[in-house]
Amino acid sequence: MTTPKSGGWHPIWLILLLPYIALLWLPFYNQAMPNVLGFPFFYWYQFIWVPLTSLLIYVVYKVAK
Template sequence: MWILLLLPFIGLLWVPFYNFLEPALFGFPFFYWYQLAWVPISSLLIWLVYRRLPPDEAA
């Protein structure tokens, strides 16, 4: 489960992967909305990893 926490790092640190203007979403270039989309995705991944921890390690 801990490997899930690497996804935001890989997805956001590799800039050539998302350094584009198109496709735009609500007038925002891909560069911006891709980064903003990772905020809730990262929160969900952190929550999933936290929920999978045993109760003594989660506190």
């Protein structure tokens, strides 16, 4: 019986750093304007990263598979 081989390091994994970098740089999005549907920039910028991060994880999973 063989054991499954681990994937190892793949350069596409660096894409997963994008959400961390984008959300840790607080002075960039610490502002109220522009509003989108009544939400200040501070909130919708963070909200947009939730589905975007899920999409990035999916892409990395499919490419590194």
